[in-house]
Amino acid sequence: MPQTQSDDKSKPLADRLGDFLRRYYSEEIKELAQHYPKESRSLEVDYDDVYTFDPTIADDVLSQPEQLQRYLEEALRVYDLPIDISLGQAHVRVHNLPPEYTYYPGEFSPSKHLGSYRGIRGEVTKATDVYPKVEEAAFECKLCGTLNRIPQSDSDFQEPHECQGCERQGPFRVNFDQSEFVDAQKLRIKVPPELADGAGQKIDAFVEDDICGEATIGDRVVVSGTIHFNQETSGNKKKAKFDPYLEGEHISIEETDQQDLDVSAEERSRIEDLANGAEGPPLEVAAESLSTKVFGYDTEKMALILAMVSGDRVEYADGDSDRSNIHVLLIGDPGTAKSKLIARAQDLGWRTVGVTSRRATGPGLTVAAEQDDFGDGDWTLKAGAFVKANGGTVCVDELDDMKPDVRASMLEPMSNQKINASLAGETATFQTEAAVIAAGNPRDGRFDPYEPIPDQFDFRSDLLSRFDLIFTVQDVPDQDDDREIADHVLDSRDAAKRDEQGLEVNDEIEPPVDPEIFRKWIAVAKQQPAPPFASDSVKETLRSSFLELRRLYDVKDNSPVPVTFRKLEDVVRVAEAIAKFELSEVITERHARICTEIVGSSMEDIGKNEDGEFDADVVESGSSKSQKDRMRVIRDFICDAQDEAEDSMVAIDSVTSSLEDSHDYDPHRVESDITKMMNKHGTAIEPQTGYVRFIGGR
Structure with missing residues (x-):
């Protein structure tokens, strides 16, 4: 692709990202604007396009994802649209990372990739219902009625120390109408069973807004996002162990059980x-x-x-x-x-x-x-x-x-x-x-x-x-x-x-x-x-x-x-x-x-x-009817013969030869039926080699 003025690397990063969006995603942004915000709220950006435009920016997407996310979404917000609409709350979701930055759970060292943007491939084995997550809670003072807005993080729920109006320490109540919420969902991603060694490694991914509900249990997916740590606790004590999780920004469904x-x-x-x-x-x-x-x-x-x-x-x-x-x-x-x-x-x-x-x-x-x-x-x-x-x-x-x-x-x-x-x-x-x-x-x-x-x-x-x-x-x-x-x-x-x-x-x-x-x-x-x-x-x-x-x-x-x-x-x-x-x-x-x-x-x-x-x-x-009929005859013959025998057992050869003469039974079939009585039905035993004793009910 020939170099143009838009490739000038002396430009501020926000301007260069604006050039990138105009060159590669002009039509997609226009379509997003037509369906924003009810039907669509995200612009999907292919990592290969970023790399083609500027490998340095592509590297920053991987190493400084939160900063680049803000710059990309700011570039989208100020994008000059032919219609009077603002994409101020739209997301830019980067996907299709190179294979060397896409892993199954357990294939990478979490500590080495902390804070990096990576793709996690695997099977969704669990998924919560989509739930409302508060991003900014509005606390109303019960004494003076002042609204105190407190931004919330993914950790503990933060309440105001004192009212900004009367400067008293509450009491407060959450005003849900004035608070800001976003849809959220938690997914568990595991190594597929056919590739798992033992129980299989796993990692949890948290996704928000319009990509919630995209994946369901059983889907094979690649979730792209930033790797973070969450400290484990035991009661009120914090432990030295940290669990990695993924703050997911994009979900690619590779294989689904859904019947769409x-x-x-x-x-x-x-x-x-x-x-x-x-x-x-x-x-x-x-x-x-x-x-x-x-x-x-x-x-x-x-x-x-x-x-x-x-x-x-x-x-x-x-x-x-x-x-x-x-x-x-x-x-x-x-x-x-x-x-x-x-x-x-x-x-x-x-x-x-x-x-x-x-x-x-x-x-x-x-x-x-x-x-x-x-x-x-x-x-x-x-x-x-x-x-x-x-x-x-x-x-x-x-x-x-x-x-x-x-x-x-x-x-x-x-x-x-x-x-x-x-x-x-x-x-x-x-x-x-x-x-x-x-x-x-x-x-x-x-x-x-x-x-x-x-x-x-x-x-x-x-x-x-x-x-x-x-x-x-x-x-x-x-x-x-x-x-x-x-x-x-x-x-x-x-x-x-x-x-x-x-x-x-x-x-x-x-x-x-x-x-x-x-x-x-x-x-x-x-x-x-x-x-x-x-x-x-x-x-x-x-x-x-x-x-x-x-x-x-x-x-x-x-x-x-x-x-x-x-x-x-x-x-x-x-x-x-x-x-x-x-x-x-x-x-x-x-x-x-x-x-x-x-x-x-x-x-x-x-x-x-x-x-x-x-x-x-x-x-x-x-068992066939003829076989069941034959086994009844065999059973009766053995029972009659062993009643007359001193040691209550009958030679198998005598059973096969006698029934061949009296009923024209094939000796091999009779011997096979006796073996089935002993080994499968448990109604007969072999007390001595070549002999049989019937022990089942007659």
Whole structure:
């Protein structure tokens, strides 16, 4: 930029700052004046602009922030405006500091940065309500009525020593109408959980006036301001320890959980085109865009997308309701990319909260009680993952690593979509309308091809039954598939490196939908109202499919119940989510067909017993009907045999061989059932190697 007279460094600082504002912020100041003071009261100044204008002034902004703040606001006050308005109370808020002056809490030495202007990056974990803070208190003398104005600081409340009118020492009362107040708020900023070492460092920031209420709990922010110290006290004694805090001047929100969508007209047009099938079947295009690195798993990818969109809560006239969210579980062998899919869902979903299974606790998932050192020291209820994700998605990887009692705490928020918590006799209800996307390994870490898949789940049946869609992901060697997957992995990695180096890239590796558009597509779809059926024929299609499945076996022949009516509700939620993702106002025949295919694929994975029959008990109770019938026969045989034995125990080999002859039972299945009795049910013991004794009730 060429030098001009306005760059003359011999000018007084106030004049040079006036030149700066005229050069860089003329239009912004005019716009501020048009909306001042009701709609806007601040001018945001980019630090890079200050540095470009004069590096010395930029250095002073960092080292002498309070002085430069006064000069900048004075320059704004005397700015020559084309309209008759004064910006005397407007703020100038400097932001976008260089990376070397922007820190996470705990990354810097407070004593070395005392009084300096810095940016603090982190997650807002607590926020007070916006409260009135007195800047100048007007004390009215009760004897003579004189008003005594006393400026107030951030420390103790200052009262007049004597009346300026009658010179007596009061008594006084605060005249609120004549006092000056400003909105204020306190924010606690912590290192984000994924970056925190241990409990994580924190710092409190105090903000005032129009930036109050900009950030909310869960937002990732950068607060720019001046670092100060506050001396700790114990009773009336002052301690030698000082706590740093930030006097915040600007808040930049980098990531928010709030559902305010900023979708431009161009982006919305692109989303509508995609939803209308401009580039192919919408759900297939989306599945391909979820993770280009992960090859295949099209149905599983579709299920994750539908979980992020979900259906809609239905309220009935009598006050009853149906949950809206779709819960999806992937159970698979190690190295099958299920964790990668969960991670991508967490990145792309709207209002997602990730859970680390090994470190998770029940209160951390739901609601925890803690003593509040942020406000008045009272005990408060702290929102857990499900509460934070209300309206979004909870992503859980390695579900099998989570402690059983912690997994049990997921039941209430998943089914009831709310949590009731009590503290000091008070009961509070927290909404948890969040979908759950989870992944885990089978009981022994890898699926055993010689054991029925339902027997290899290490999760309680009441938790499994909460999931609408469950898929098994198995690593089965196949020459053709393995070659295709290997090519895809190598091509994807090579393309990423080539793209980074500016070399020619295979276009096929690029996702059809840009990640930011994809994220906004999910968010827009999620906010669509629940669509009804387009016609009775659509409803008839779903009903016929369901009833046909119910009639698969003749119940009179003591066959299993293939599916319960709980699954019909799952089907409707999935159909709603498909229609919403396509921004359709109704559920069509095509939506019903796609829904049936996805739900059917899930049932093929986990809805069958060891005989290949659909059996609702596999998920509902954890054991298939045929297995429960077989275990009753095994129990009765063991009990009869041990009654006749002198030592009250029976050889396992004799049980398996006898039942093979009398009932044509597979010996391996019988032995597996006996092991389950001993290890899982606790109804039998092995008093001696190769022998069993039944100890449960008959």
